[in-house]
Amino acid sequence: MNDPLDTVFAALADPTRRAILSMLLEDDMAVTDVAEPFQMSLAGISKHLAILAGAGLITQEKRGRVKWCKLEPDALRAASVWMQGFGQFEPVNLEAFERFLAAEFGDGTGTETARQGD
């Protein structure tokens, strides 16, 4: 895999990884905490995180025995530019995005009862 577009799009093609990215939108997280909501072994999540890091979509910093995962949204820019070239979509607003998140997890993503307890 050479082209960064390859790795970024491949990373985004997996629903678990997209879900992880969405989780990291809210806050940096430790690997174990990232893994918690998933029905998957820790090693499995660790692999997904490695793939996301390989694509530059997250960075991981080890403090003590805990490794913190941080979203790096800038890595999406190149891919976004590439895509926009096709559609010339009108500027996207966050509402549409939140509808999307809601559709994908059916999880309360903000509008009603903003996330409680952080």
Add this chain to the structure above:
Amino acid sequence: MNDPLDTVFAALADPTRRAILSMLLEDDMAVTDVAEPFQMSLAGISKHLAILAGAGLITQEKRGRVKWCKLEPDALRAASVWMQGFGQFEPVNLEAFERFLAAEFGDGTGTETARQGD
């Protein structure tokens, strides 16, 4: 593969398929003509086209014995919306896109009527 995001991103993760999409930006094309610039069997390209069609990124219409491939940029909208949610990138212009194409194929990207002899 359930989520349309899965299929769209997976389709975009392959450089051959992205190149095909870029070619189709300029014009609809027959399968054989799509295959011509690639060092790959026709059947190989046919498979790639099937994947793109499966993701909704192109449609194929058979007229006579020729199957025409047409770009469907609207299929990118959902993926684009998803991505924009992370970065809130400034609106993207076509210049940036053309720089990208140039970087990826080093091919004349439009300014000088790329299609000769149609």
Add this chain to the structure above:
DNA sequence: CCAATCGTCAACCGAATGGTTGAATATGCT
């Protein structure tokens, strides 16, 4: 020191990918 916690590594597995070749199916031309 000892035990628990955090995370990765290594080996393994089944399924999917990306590609090939050769035969098969349509369609068109003369």
Add this chain to the structure above:
DNA sequence: AGCATATTCAACCATTCGGTTGACGATTGG
């Protein structure tokens, strides 16, 4: 009819992917 063109199908192959389990190296805390 008969041949060439356009495209897919089917079988096969090597590689990668997504996942598991079990052992392992760090780090922390009693």
